[in-house]
Amino acid sequence: MIKIQNLTKRYGPRTAIDNLCFEVGRGEIVGFLGPNGAGKSTTMKIITAFMPATEGTVTVAGYDVFDSPIEVKKNIGFLPETPPVYTEMSVQDYLRFAAQLHGVEKSKLDGAVQEAIEKTGLGDVRRRLIGNLSKGYRQRVGIAQALAHRPQVLILDEPTVGLDPKQIIEIRKLIKSLAGEHTIVLSTHILPEVTATCDRVIVINKGRIAAQDTLDRLTSRIQHGRVYSLAVKNPSAEGIAAIKAIPGIKSVTDAAHATDKKLTVEIAPEAGELRDRITETAVSHRMGLLEFVAEKLSLEEVFLQLTTEENL
């Protein structure tokens, strides 16, 4: 649905994005993740045909962004960082205007507005002035605006920024419910957002793609060594020493817990399968093994590693 090849954008001597390549398939939700100033918004502006690229090509729904921007814009619904709402208009008038502007025919206008209002749950406030609505509702109006002309592609620039936790959950649910019907690219620097909504993540840093993969694979790929966490009743010193003695174990740390003790066992990346030996050792030293969990790096840690380490 979206195809980006060798995309480069320079502002004078400063390179904002450098040789980006990626594709987004039909019906996918892709998270566009990166620290501030990484080039997320620039990329989105280029995809929406707002600004031209210095080099490279972008095609959306089969149309080239540079050659036929009008066709591209027809197929895209865009929610910029600040929802572009006219405060002196009522919700339904505004949505009508947005739909009209995106080329919805007059006969289908009422249906399109109605559908956008229903999808975003704005029925109660449809006649109210946007200026009198709360931030969360305005954001929804912004999303409804992007939906109103039933575009194939939705580009959402930080859709949950500045909302309270309840609103954030609602907006995320809304975005998830839109998947399938629309292809969605969503940018954020809030990590749980990606975990909560996206199928795939593209991590961008300093204008380059640092990683792109599904969440699970990204997390496992980044994990250099493996980390296991053991809950035990009786963490005897000789037991810990015995686990430490298994070849390939990097470190064992124990931490006090409310009812039981927790051991964190880190394994060197080059070591093979050690789980059976760890459990055997724990059992043979009568440590009272209660739990054995393979720890996953949270996305936060993945993100930090990807954007701080030079080579991956």
Place this chain on the structure above:
Amino acid sequence: MKNIWTIAYRDFRSYFTSPIAYILIAGFLAIMGWMFFFNLSYFNLQNLQAMQMNIGKGISITDGIVRPLYGNMNVIFLFLVPFITMRLLAEERKNATIQLLLTAPVTLTEIILGKFLSSFLLVLTMLGLTAVYPLVLVWTGNPDLGPIALSYLGTALLVGCYLSFGLLFSAMTENQIVAGALTFAFGLFFWLINWASQSVGSTWGDVLNYMSLINHFNQFSQGVLNSTDVIFYLSFIGLGLFLTHRVLDSFRWR
């Protein structure tokens, strides 16, 4: 064409969903009404004196009422146009609503023409409401309708020049007051530009006279329709809109 109308209609309505249109129209009509009353009574007084002293035919309605009235109307528009145009693009830039327009499948030309048309429609509304003065004149007297009709045409074209440059200044800044102040200064300057024509030699004097916005209007209010004047105004409007296009286009390259 449809897109131009969509944008123009939204902006035109937003003049009326805020107090702007009502305040402008009320102020405009109050001042115009006062001027019309003053012109009318002064005209009656002059003709009464001419009759009593028996000197000639007195003064015509065109010279006594129509020309001063529409001349004054243009001065008032010089003051009012900044308030009409200053928000058109500056407010959109400030509230980031311009992104909606710039990422919608419409061309820059359509956006600019839509914006211009909305402000022009407001001016036409104001002009339409002043039609009551000629109606009073027709009802009570026998005015020459040609100069009146051409005064309206000339005023519409002249105000169109202010509007197009008002739109340009509104595109150049996020600050509405800056946009308004520039519009006023610009309009006043092109109004007074021929003051220097006496002291710069004949060639430059002609150029300055030609560039003065008000000079071209005098022809209209005398009942003379000259294609030079119409073309001057239309190209002035076109230049303002073209420069606005360049300014908006430059957003994409920043």
